[in-house]
Amino acid sequence: MSDTARPAAVAQWSEAMQRAGAAMLSLAKSPPTPAASRPWDPAPILQSMLGAMADWASRPQDLFKLQTQAMGEWADFWAATFRGQGAEQPIARGDRRFTDPQWAEDPAYRTLRDAYLLASRQLRQLNDQTAGEGPGKTMLNFLVESYLNAVAPSNFPLTNPEAARRTVETGGANLVAGFANLLEDAASGRGIVRRRTDPDAFKKGETIAATPGSVVFQNRLFQLIQYDPTTPDVAAEPMLYVPPLVNRYYMIDLKPKASMVRWLVEQGRTVFVISWVNPGEAQRDADVSAYVTEGVIEALGAVERATGRTGTDLFGFCLGGTLIAIALAYLAAKGEAERANSATLIGSMVDFGDMRDWSAFVHEAHLDALDEHTAKRGYIHADELQQLFSAVRANDLIWSSVVNHYLLDRPAPPSDLLYWFEDGARIPAAFLKSYNRELLYNNRLREPAAFKVVDVPIDLGAIRTPILSIALKDDHVSAWDAVYRGARLFGGDVTFLLGGSGHNAGVINPPAANKHGFWRNPDMPESADEWLAGAEKLPGSWWPTWNEWLGAHGSAERVPAREVGEGALPAIEPAPGSYALADQ
Numbered sequence: 001m002s003d004t005a006r007p008a009a010v011a012q013w014s015e016a017m018q019r020a021g022a023a024m025l026s027l028a029k030s031p032p033t034p035a036a037s038r039p040w041d042p043a044p045i046l047q048s049m050l051g052a053m054a055d056w057a058s059r060p061q062d063l064f065k066l067q068t069q070a071m072g073e074w075a076d077f078w079a080a081t082f083r084g085q086g087a088e089q090p091i092a093r094g095d096r097r098f099t100d101p102q103w104a105e106d107p108a109y110r111t112l113r114d115a116y117l118l119a120s121r122q123l124r125q126l127n128d129q130t131a132g133e134g135p136g137k138t139m140l141n142f143l144v145e146s147y148l149n150a151v152a153p154s155n156f157p158l159t160n161p162e163a164a165r166r167t168v169e170t171g172g173a174n175l176v177a178g179f180a181n182l183l184e185d186a187a188s189g190r191g192i193v194r195r196r197t198d199p200d201a202f203k204k205g206e207t208i209a210a211t212p213g214s215v216v217f218q219n220r221l222f223q224l225i226q227y228d229p230t231t232p233d234v235a236a237e238p239m240l241y242v243p244p245l246v247n248r249y250y251m252i253d254l255k256p257k258a259s260m261v262r263w264l265v266e267q268g269r270t271v272f273v274i275s276w277v278n279p280g281e282a283q284r285d286a287d288v289s290a291y292v293t294e295g296v297i298e299a300l301g302a303v304e305r306a307t308g309r310t311g312t313d314l315f316g317f318c319l320g321g322t323l324i325a326i327a328l329a330y331l332a333a334k335g336e337a338e339r340a341n342s343a344t345l346i347g348s349m350v351d352f353g354d355m356r357d358w359s360a361f362v363h364e365a366h367l368d369a370l371d372e373h374t375a376k377r378g379y380i381h382a383d384e385l386q387q388l389f390s391a392v393r394a395n396d397l398i399w400s401s402v403v404n405h406y407l408l409d410r411p412a413p414p415s416d417l418l419y420w421f422e423d424g425a426r427i428p429a430a431f432l433k434s435y436n437r438e439l440l441y442n443n444r445l446r447e448p449a450a451f452k453v454v455d456v457p458i459d460l461g462a463i464r465t466p467i468l469s470i471a472l473k474d475d476h477v478s479a480w481d482a483v484y485r486g487a488r489l490f491g492g493d494v495t496f497l498l499g500g501s502g503h504n505a506g507v508i509n510p511p512a513a514n515k516h517g518f519w520r521n522p523d524m525p526e527s528a529d530e531w532l533a534g535a536e537k538l539p540g541s542w543w544p545t546w547n548e549w550l551g552a553h554g555s556a557e558r559v560p561a562r563e564v565g566e567g568a569l570p571a572i573e574p575a576p577g578s579y580a581l582a583d584q
Contacts, residue, residue, distance in 0.1 A: 003027050039373040039384055040305070041365040048139040048288065051406055055131045066129070066462065070122050077118055078261075089117035090199035094474075097154040097395065102161035112153050120148045138359040142392075145357075149394040163407040177341060178406035185405075189470040197422065203254070204339030204423075205576050208416055209250035211261045214564045215275075215578075217302040221295050223275045223577040224302050225249075226569075227261060229561035231268040236557035237341045238270040238307045242296055242316035245427050246385050246579050247420060251504065254416040258508050260543070267547050268564050270336060272303050274320075275579045278425045284378030285431040288326070288402045291451045300339055306567040310423065311341035313550055315356045318478060319435075319505060319547065321348025325490075326445070328465050329458040339463060340552045347478045347503055350460060350484035352531045356479050357392050362440045370436065374429035382424030382522050393476055416503060419461050464492035466553045472499050472506035473519075481528035494524060496531065499542050511541040518542040 056063045064272060071303070074140050088110070091098055098104075102538035103113050111199060127144045143430075157167060166174045202208040213227035241261075243249040252260040252273070264271050274295065279286065284300035286294070303312050316324040324343050331337050349355075390397040404410045449457035469487035471480035480498055487494050499506045499515030509516050521535035538545075565571040 001108050001332070003341070009329075011105055011432050022302040028094055039365075039366075039380060041369040044136070044139055044365045045143065048136045049085060049143065051131045051132060052127075052140055059131075062129070066126055068124075073118065073122070077115070089121070091113045091117065095395075096400070100160075100162045106161065109159075109192060112159055114118055114155050116151075123148065126262050133576060135359055135363045137463055138357065142357060143361040145392070146394060149399055152395075152399065154397050155407075156422045157407050160403065160407060165402065166408050169526055170416065174409040175407070178470060180197075181405050181409065184272045187512065188336040197415040197418035198412045199419070199422075201418050202416060203572070204250070204581055207429040208255055208419060209248075210256065211253050211255045211259055211265065211270075211575065211579060213273075213575035215575065216569040216571060217299070218572065218579070219294060219298060221279075222299060223263065223277075223289065223572075224274055224299050224569075224575060225273045225575045225577060226562075226564045227265050227271045227421065227575070229270065229563055232561055233547050233558040234268045234270050234561050235308065235554055236559050237313050237550075237554050238303050238309065238562075239264065239313045239315060240299060240303050241271070241273040242314065242320035243274060243276065244317060244319035245276055245291070245431065246319070246382075246389075246424060248423050248576075249273050249506065249574060250580065251417070251420050254508060255419060257512065258416060258510055260508065260510075263510060263543060264547075268558075269550075270307065272299070272306070274299050275577050276425065277579045278382075279379050279428045280426070281378045281430045282392075282526065285430045286428045287434040288323075289434070291431060292323055292327050292330060295321050296554050300327075304339070306569040307562060308567060310339055311555075312341055313344070313554070315344035315346065316348060318503070321345035322350055322439070322445075324348075325350050325455060325463070326458055326459060327450075328463045329460055330453045330456055332349065332462045333456045333459070336464075337491070340429065340465045342466045342468070342550065344470065344550075346470045346474055346485075346507055348469070349436055349476055349478045349482055349486055350445045350489060351482060352440050353446065353485075354479065354482045355440070356482075357476070361388070362436070362513045364441070367436050367441060371429070371433055371472060374432055375404075378429050379426040380429070381427055386422065386424050388479075400470045417508060421504065460489045461491040463490050466493040466495075466498065468495045468549050470497045470499060470542065470546070472502055474502040475502070475506065484528040484531060488524060488526075496524060497530070497542055497545065498535065509541045509543065511543055515541045516541070518545070 032151050084107075084193055096112050099440075102109050104110055123144060127140060132140075157163045163174075186312075213225050215223045216226045217224040241249065241252060243251070253262070256262055258431060260275065261271055265281035276295075277283065289433055300312055300314075304310055314320075314324050314327075324345060328337070328340055328343055329501070330340055345550070352362075371379070405412065438444050442450075445458065445460060448459040448461055451458045467487070469480065469483060472484035473480055475483075484496060487496050498519040499509065500518060501509070506516060517537055517539050518541075519532060519537050521531050523531070523534060525531055
C-alpha cells in the first residue's frame with residue numbers, strides 16, 4: 001500500500017470497526033430467535049441423498065466407469081496446465097461470476113476457475129446418471145446446484161481476484177466493513193443478504209409506482225386503482241390488471257420510462273389495477289376461490305360500474321394470470337363470459353405438470369410442513385417467500401450479494417426492479433393450502449371440472465374468450481414450454497408470443513429500450529419446439545404487438561377519456577393506495 005493511500009485506509013478501518021462494534025451491540029440486544037416451525041421438511045432432503053448413495057452402491061461398475069473417466073479428465077487437465085497451455089472449460093452463458101479480467105489473464109485464477117468448472121461438470125454428470133425421477137430427483141438436482149453455487153471460488157476473499165485487490169487497496173477494511181454488514185443483516189431479523197439494492201433510492205408514489213391515478217374501490221382483499229387518462233379519447237374496452245400475490249402490483253409501474261401502466265395510458269387505454277392487501281390474520285381463510293370471487297370477479301364488477309361498460313380486457317402476470325384463467329372458466333360456467341372481452345396471460349401457468357426446479361418443493365412432506373407452519377399465524381411471511389425465490393436463483397440473488405456486500409463492501413446500486421422484488425407481501429394460509437394442493441401438487445386445472453371455485457366446476461376448455469399467452473424465453477419460474485402446453489388447454493382463440501429474457505425483466509421491456517426481441521408464430525402445433533421452429537424472431541419489445549392484438553380483438557370504438565371518479569365509483573385516495581404503501 002502506498003503512503004498516499006495509507007490515510008484513506010486508516011479512515012476506512014476506523015469507520016468499519018465502529019460499524020462492526022455497533023452491529024455487535026445491536027445483535028446482542030436483540031438476537032434473532034429460531035423459528036418455532038419450518039415451512040419445509042428435512043426428511044425428503046435426506047431421503048434423496050440416501051437414495052442416490054444407495055443407487056450408486058447397487059451399481060459399482062457404473063460408478064467405477066465414471067470415476068475412471070473423471071480421473072482421465074483430471075490427468076489431461078493438469079498435464080495441459082503444467083505445460084502452460086491451459087485447459088479452459090466452457091462458461092455458461094450469462095454466468096457473471098467470472099467476468100473479472102483476471103479470471104482469464106492470471107494463470108493461477110484461470111486454473112482455479114477451470115478446475116471448479118470441471119469438477120462442477122463431473123458432479124452434474126454423476127447426478128444426471130443417478131436413477132430415479134420425480135420430486136426426489138429434482139430435490140437432488142437442487143441440492144447439487146446449491147452446493148456448487150456455494151463453493152464457487154468467486155465467493156471467497158482469497159480466491160476472488162476482485163476481492164483480493166480490494167483487500168490490498170483498503171488494508172482489509174472492506175472485510176471488516178463486510179462483517180459489519182453481515183451483523184447488521186443478522187440483527188434485522190429478516191435473514192442475511194437482504195440489501196441487493198439501495199432501499200432509499202425510490203419512494204412509492206413519488207419516484208416509483210407514481211403514474212397518476214386514484215383508488216376507486218376496496219374490500220378486504222384488494223384496492224382497485226384507476227389511472228388518469230392522457231389522451232382526449234380512449235378505447236371503449238377498459239383494461240384490468242391482476243398481479244401475483246407474492247409481490248406488490250407495481251412491477252408494471254416502475255420508474256416512468258419503464259412503466260407499462262404509463263405506456264398503456266399513453267396508447268389511449270383506460271387502465272385499472274388490482275393492488276392486493278398484504279394479508280394478516282383477518283385473511284387467513286381466503287383461499288383460491290376467495291381470490292377469484294372476492295378478488296378478480298369483484299374487481300371486474302367495479303370496473304363495469306366505473307365505466308358503465310361490459311367487456312373488459314383482462315391481463316395478468318404469473319399467478320395473476322392463473323387467477324384470470326380460473327375466473328374466465330368461472331364466468332363461462334355461470335353464463336357470463338361476455339364480461340371479459342379478452343385476456344392476456346404473461347408468464348402464467350395453468351398446467352403444472354412440469355415445474356422444473358420448483359418441483360423440489362412440491363412434495364407432500366414439504367406441503368404438510370408448510371400447512372403446519374402457516375396455521376400458527378394464518379399466513380407465510382414475505383421474507384420466507386423471498387428466501388425461497390432466492391434459493392432457486394442463488395447466484396443472482398444470494399451469492400452475488402455476498403460478494404458485493406460482504407467481501408467488497410460495495411454500496412447496493414439503485415434498481416427499480418429489485419426494489420419491487422424485495423417489497424414482498426404475505427400470502428394467506430388458506431390460499432397456499434388450496435393452491436399448493438389442488439393446482440401445483442394435483443394439477444387439477446388440467447382436467448375438466450376437477451377443480452371448483454365455491455361450487456362451480458372449472459373447465460379451461462370451456463373458455464371462448466380470446467387469449468394472448470405470452471411466455472419468456474429464459475423464465476426460471478414459468479418455463480416457456482410449460483406455459484405453451486397450458487395455453488393449448490383453452491377452448492377458444494389462442495395466440496402465443498415468446499418474449500426474450502427472464503421472468504421479470506422480460507415483462508418490463510418498454511419499446512424505447514429496444515431490447516430482448518420476441519418470437520411470433522400464428523400456428524399452435526402440438527409441441528413448443530415445433531412452435532419455435534416455425535416462429536419468426538422480431539427485434540425490440542412485444543408491447544406494441546400486444547397493443548395491436550388488443551385492437552384487433554376490440555370493437556375499434558373510441559369514447560371520451562374517462563376521468564377518475566366521473567362514473568359510479570368516486571376516488572377514495574391517490575395511487576398507489578394504502579394497501580401498496582403498507583409495510584411487509
